Amino acid sequence: MSSVTVDVSYKKRKTYTWLYFLLPSIAIMLVFFIYPILLTFYYSFTNLALTGEAAKELKFIGFDNYIRMFEDPTVRISIWNTLIFLIGSAVIGQQVLGFLVALLMKHKNKMFRRVIGTIVLAGWVTPEIVCALCLYSFFGDDGTLNAIITFFGIPEVTWLYTVPMITIILANIWHGTAFSMLVFQAALDDVPSEIEEAAVVDGASKWQILTKIIIPYIKDTITTNMMLVTLQTLGVFGLIYAMTGGGPGTSTTTLPIFMYNQAFVNYQLGYGTAISLLLLLIGIILSLFYIRSMKE
């Protein structure tokens, strides 16, 4: 009998021990993550403002901010810009380019890998704002790029004004590719060389090895990386703000820029938080989409 009671209390203790160990991290999650989300959620239903009468009296205004969001054409433009920026710089740029760099570096000698790796990494280790200023001076009217093309007799182009979206996409690619490269390097190193050798013996072409062996083998890494890069890119603010400020017009206004403008330029914090939730929603939808596509 007694042995049974001991057993039960032991089991009980065991069941709850994990909780004690998790408590600190749960507390941190609650304070720094769950609470701000709930607060943001709450504020998005209020007229919270930085100044003016609304700053004095916080009012619950129901779905007004959300209705306003759906009626605001700039929101649609911002979502569109965000998607273009995302596909251009994260999906095509960082992901594909990062993969290609990693693939091309595979089986190359150490020195080569080290030199190229360091060069690509330079963009990643540079702080975002420094990166933005570098590329601003590269694409600026009197910048490096114009200096180069005028040297060859080509007339100057106002890059940041004529093709602003392309400049910020290139900037983000330059800044972020190294991350994908590192992830893919690690994954490619894990592809057993025996399989590749066996395929070569069987007469598979390089393209077949890539599409039939390597890519399926690192499929999970591709999805995970896609998700990480997507979420990072969705939140890019400093780079765009410093280079184009979201302009000219609204041509580079992505959701984070739009949110900032509403919250800190128009002083409408409530509306700003509603937009931040939209951004979160887009992130979640895309992540779920990636998870599902990985299952298949």
Added chain:
Amino acid sequence: MANGKRKLLLITTTLLCASLLFGCTNSKDKTTDTGDAGTGKNSTQTTKKTITITYRDDGIGEEGVFYKWIKEVSASYPNKDVEIKPTPIQASEGDYFAKIALALKSKDTAPDIVTEDTFILNSDASAGFLEPMDERLKGWEDWTNGSFIEAMKKGVTASDGKVYGVPYNTDSRGLWYNKEIFKQAGLPEDWQPKSWDDVLKTARTIKEKAGQDIVPIWMNMGKATGEATSMQTYEMLLYGTGDRLYDDASGKWIIKSQGILDALSFIESVNKEKLGPPLSKVLNGQAGNTSSREYLPKGKLAISLDGSWITGNYFENGAAPWPEYKDVLGFAPMPTSKGQEPGSITLAGGWALSIPSNAQHKDEAFDFIKYALNKENTQKLVIASGNITVRADVAKDPGYTKMPFNEIATDYLKNAEFRPAQDKYPEVSTQIQTMVESVATGTSPADAMKKYAQDVTRIAGNDHVMEK
């Protein structure tokens, strides 16, 4: 099992990464660098109180006019029981107001004195951030004996009728022009345009005759230049048509009118005919400095629709010293659209010293304001910064009138209009900037006005807007 685990891992990663996005919403709170609020710093000298003054530092720190002025005034301040401490906020103009609003919210961060632009003063007052000063001002002779120009008190009076600040400068706006370029193009050096057509004709002549490198006319037209776009460009045009932003009688914002269309058409003409600056230069936040500190002094710009204060840049210790400016520049009044009464128009703004509701030492702060904004000290500040005075006694002082352009700039104030003292104004103003930039980049005036109408209706509500 492995799949389930992986899924869990992915979900956790997603959530954690998503939390990065939230960084954006709250990060600004941490950057309110107003320094300490002036308490506890001098615990050893228990009687000495620290009065903090917050103002905008546009990046030049201790070289700044305002910093030097505070140092000078506080050195001569007779009450030695208080220490005056500058706690500047280094920010662009737009960011300054956001940072101020955040700082004023809390007792821990609110300074004792804050510099407020009169356009945001009403909003901050409505938010309860500022202390009404009427009672205190009653006992200050300078305020009641007519030393302050009566019209200027309007700028610091909020919609509740109370005074929330003591003004220290104002400004007027007009057309700066380079006489040398005018001469070269065969235009009169004493230029007095009578209508907008005159202005456009002159700009066309310059484009034809003065050479390709010279920009005929510069107006700020971007969102990035913020209030400068609203006030120096759009409102100068709109008010020149006879229309207004806000109808005081009915208490409604005017969202559609012929005046709005005319003002936007002027902007459209300037850009369509390529009479303005390259858009890549004018649509960025530095545009105001580019025109006043670079293009105008270097003779690359013929006409600039700008504020009276730009000459402050050309002083010996200014940002772009240019001793010849007195002879090269002319300052013409901005005509009304067709030359109708009153013939010319200007918008007046200005800055004031206010006491936050959350200030620690309100009485001491007010005493210091009285000293800092007496005749002698105000004069020092307006002369050093190139602004216009709000004090009638300074306006008559030879030390002030001998400064080039001061007299004409002050004279333009006769027809001065003020921005609506409405707490929605700052928000409406950003819609104006969006509207002006969209016209500058090719949207038709009618479409731009339509969007403006929608946006302002959304901000002010259906009951507070009207069409004319």
